[in-house]
Amino acid sequence: MKIAVIPGDGIGKEVMEAALHVLKGLDLDPEFLYAEAGDECLERTGTALPDETIEIIGEADSTLFGAAGESAADVIVKLRREFDLFANLRPVKSLPGVPCLYPDLDFVIVRENTEDLYVGDEEFTADGAVARRVITRSASRRISRFAFEYAKREGWSRVTAVHKANVLKKTDGVFREEFYRVASDYPEMEAEDYYVDATAMYLITQPQEFQVLVTTNLFGDILSDEAAGLIGGLGLAPSANIGEKNAIFEPVHGSAPQIAGKNIANPTAMILTTTLMLKHLNKTQEAQKIQKALEKTLEEGLVTPDLGGSLGTMEMAAEIAKRI
């Protein structure tokens, strides 16, 4: 098993080291292919995303990505498009022992990952700038199908499409239409749709109602950060970028320069991210081993300062590894 490892910038490097330490506690013995990307790489090599990194990702069975700094958009958005990683899976699951608003949440946001305002088609005009928001039928269908398949596999019974079709009548009209077209192939599943603004409120007033949410790229970006807030913050939110051939796994958080280098970053999101990767590679048992060890560690309060503990990033990882 070949795993590309891109620590990136800031706390990306620290949480990656922590996650690899935990991963090494399993009987898997993967081959790690290290690669560079991000601000430091840009500084040193003149590009935030070297061709070599793209090659290494292409060779690997899966990729773990830490975080990139200012150049994040030029790295991760490019990689998502380069490898056609069309589905961004963002599970929102409360963890034991973590202080948060809702200790009982369990839902998933499935974010379309290749188009919308992320196509990078912008231009300056006489009095400002214009960006193009592209929504295609094929991408809307593909992400909807992914959401229903995922829901089916994971035992959910409802998929909720999120859009703004009252204002974006054509673009989100297309998205909603294709969503319901795909839904008709899953008569055993409930299909519903909400406006993105209403959803942003419901996430706070009735988040327990949600199971699988599927939405366009930018709405998925916003709603998944909001949802991370519900379960205690970005330090706890993992994500997977999944395509037909490749997959890149990254925490939802960024490089957090304010806390980088202090050994206080919470490695939880990155460790949960590795469990998503293991599941994707059909190593379900291994994923569960890490998940359980992590939960024990959290319950025992052996955590980083953001969760009220006094451990460093690597010390917390060591406690988790011990419990595998």
Place this chain on the structure above:
Amino acid sequence: MKIAVIPGDGIGKEVMEAALHVLKGLDLDPEFLYAEAGDECLERTGTALPDETIEIIGEADSTLFGAAGESAADVIVKLRREFDLFANLRPVKSLPGVPCLYPDLDFVIVRENTEDLYVGDEEFTADGAVARRVITRSASRRISRFAFEYAKREGWSRVTAVHKANVLKKTDGVFREEFYRVASDYPEMEAEDYYVDATAMYLITQPQEFQVLVTTNLFGDILSDEAAGLIGGLGLAPSANIGEKNAIFEPVHGSAPQIAGKNIANPTAMILTTTLMLKHLNKTQEAQKIQKALEKTLEEGLVTPDLGGSLGTMEMAAEIAKRI
């Protein structure tokens, strides 16, 4: 004083009746100019927004708007652009006696109200659709200045711009640039900026930090609904659409067809909306009278079912009017 009154559809009509009942409890004796808009109007007249309604708004000193149904975008978005109501003011203030996540919030979202993806410039393409996101320097400047002036007048010390300039480098680049340009005219004010996704999370994890947020149209739409969730839901969130010459005041909520006709809609948002109008018309004392009467009523639990009470919409309004 001439006030145009557009009840609209569904609970719009009910909360408007309630709010006018409270308003009539003051010694103001305004002249109410009734006008039509929305789904029912569309059904009856063939247009959701008749020219006559636009004329009446033009004649009035201010307009109260209830809610429109499916045609909301064709009514309110058009009105915002027609009258160049460039600033959408959405105060987020916890109310006494209302069960909510944060009983101590007090901040304001200033939403640009005329451009962004709301320009309605969409077209179908071979494989889907494309929408144009327009951000101009002039509108960005104007809304930023409005935010700083508002902050100054209301005694705030910090204005936070919200954008996604890491991905929307040109459009939100323009917005951020103009924000800081305007900020330099207010050296006594703190100016900062956040990404919209981070803001969606901070609204949950540290909402007390915010004072005045200023953002583009669609982000303002999403974040203000999210913020309404923090203080107990859309039944409590007022808003003001403000231009150079005209202003339209409306609750953030919609026509809520599921609960319409049952006399259970919470009139609070619409009543708070009238206080925003009164303040705008320099009737500050009158606004405070209503605010205090409303707060007393809420504290006494004389409320609609959504807040755990047993009063109807009009009964709650009657209790408020009694306490003026």
